[in-house]
Amino acid sequence: MAARAVVPQRQLRIRDEGKPNVVAAEGRTRRILKDIGNLVPDQAVEGKHGPQPPDKNKRAITKKINGGVGKGVNVTKAAITEKQKPKPKTLLSLADEGHIINIKDTKSKDKNKKSLTSTLSARSKAACGITNKPLDSSVTNIDEADANNELAVVEYIDDMYKFYKLAEGESIVSDYMGTQPDLNAKMRSILIDWLIEVHRKFELMPETLYLAVNIVDRFLSLKTVPRKELQLVGISSMLIACKYEEIWAPEVNDFVSISANTYQREQILVMEKVILGRLEWLLTVPTPYVFLVRYVKASEPSDDEMENMVFFLAELGLMNYQISISYSPSTIASAAVYVARCTLEKNPIWTATLHHHTGYVEEELKECAELLVNLHRGVVDSKLKAVYRKYTSPDRRAVSLLPPAKSSTPDCSPEV
Structure with a gap:
């Protein structure tokens, strides 16, 4: 019986461009994971990746100057080691010119200091000639409580919303019902009312609803859809929005079931592909929800009642075709906050803080606000009650x- 070849375990020899290199066998030279603090080992002076081979040119020059390879190498190595050897730094203290700074002692003193990110951002803006004007004394700093919350990104939040205001024009659609011979505004309202019910049934994120409605409107403005496929467009738009916003998106079969098997799984997937192709996969758009969360925060004092009233009015606006095509997302969000404050008798109706963050004055919101008041006034008698039941x-x-406001004038008060 032939003997089986045994591969040596200590070293494996491989070839690279004709030169033999000795590589330690896997697992033989692995080092145990030890302290991973910020202690700087002595080996660091020889390079980040361990000792480096001597430079031939440097060795030649050293030999010429000192008259001998051994002597020259020793002197050069000693000089480099003495020059580059760093002072040891530990996690608890930093040595700098003989002064010891204890981080543990100063940690409590630095809580109120600006973060490194905010400092660098301020320096970058100053270098580019960009300066932030100090807030007026009448404007409340709504991000002060989130100064130490990294997820709130308070250093960038104002710039983000400036960008949203610039980009929201891309998501606004013009009057498209004239290009839809089989559809009208009432059919759209029925579809959105049903989507709100589906959204509530699946317990989805609020962002998903606003994005789904945005996808429906943008697609209908680009392609003629027969009446029998309108609900299919709504289902597929909700599916796309779920995949974009949700952590656990509903399955396609869930949408088939909730539509009473009106459409097959293949039909939904085909329509999904058609919608994405028409929209050129542009799904990152500022919907009214993006502005609502910011403007509710700027509406001080803000509580659960105020927040729910704002979203109730905004969803009524989603169902209304005229509001959706006539006003930008930021205008709809601002008007919803304005009417909510009017309905709940907040005084003053529009504050300097809201004006600062929304960029709108009261007169610019009156027209849209009046439409929202009328929708609130007629919600009880409307046949489409998804939003009403939800809230x-x-x-x-x-x-x-709650009783709706009499009007959107600054001295408005709820109906008795």
């Missing part, structure tokens, strides 16, 4: 049961 629940403070 009658106690967990949403039953804001839809």
Whole structure:
């Protein structure tokens, strides 16, 4: 019986461009993971990746100057080691010119200092000639409580919303019903009302609803859709929005079931592909929700009742075709906050803080606000009650049961 070849375990010899290199066998020279603090080992002076081979040119020059290879190499190595050897730095203290700074002692003193990110951002803006004007004394700093919250990105939040205001024009659609011979505004309202029910049934994120409606409107403005496929467009738009916004998106079969098997799985997937192709996969757009969360925060004092009232009015606006095509997302969000403050008798109706963050004055919101007041006034008698039922629940403070404002004038008060 032939003997089986045994591969040596200590070293493996491989070839690279004709030169033999000795590589340690896997697992033989692995070092145990030890302290990973910021202690700087002595080996660091020889390079980041371990000792480096001597430079032939440097060795030649040293030999010429000192008259001998051994002597020259020793002197050069000693000089380099003495020059580059760093002072040891530990996690608890830093040595700098004989002065010891204890980080642990100074940690409590630095809580109120600006973060490194904010400092670098300020320096970059100053270098580019960009300066932030100090807030007026009447404008409340709504991000002060989130100064130490990295997820709130307070250093960038204002710049982000400036960009949203510039980019929101891309998501606004013009009047497209004239190009839809089989559709009208009432059919659209019925579809959005049903999508709100589906959204609530699946317990989806609020961002998903606003994005789904945005996808529906943008697609209908680009392609003629027969009446029998309108619900299919709505289902596919919701599926796309779920995949974009949700952590656990509903399956396609869930949408088939909730539509009472009106459409097959293949039809939904084909329509999904058609919608994405028409929209050129542009899904990152500022919807009204993006502005709502910011403007609700700027509406001080803000509580659960105020927040739910704002979203109740905004969703009524989503169902209304005229509001959706006539006003930008930031205008709709601002008007919803304005009417909510009017309905809940907040005084003053429009503050300097809201004006600072929205960029709108009261007169610019009156027209859209009046439409929202009328929608609130007629929601009880409307046949489309998805939004009304949604906001009658106690967990949403039953804001839809509150009496609507008489008008959108600054001295408005709820109806008796």
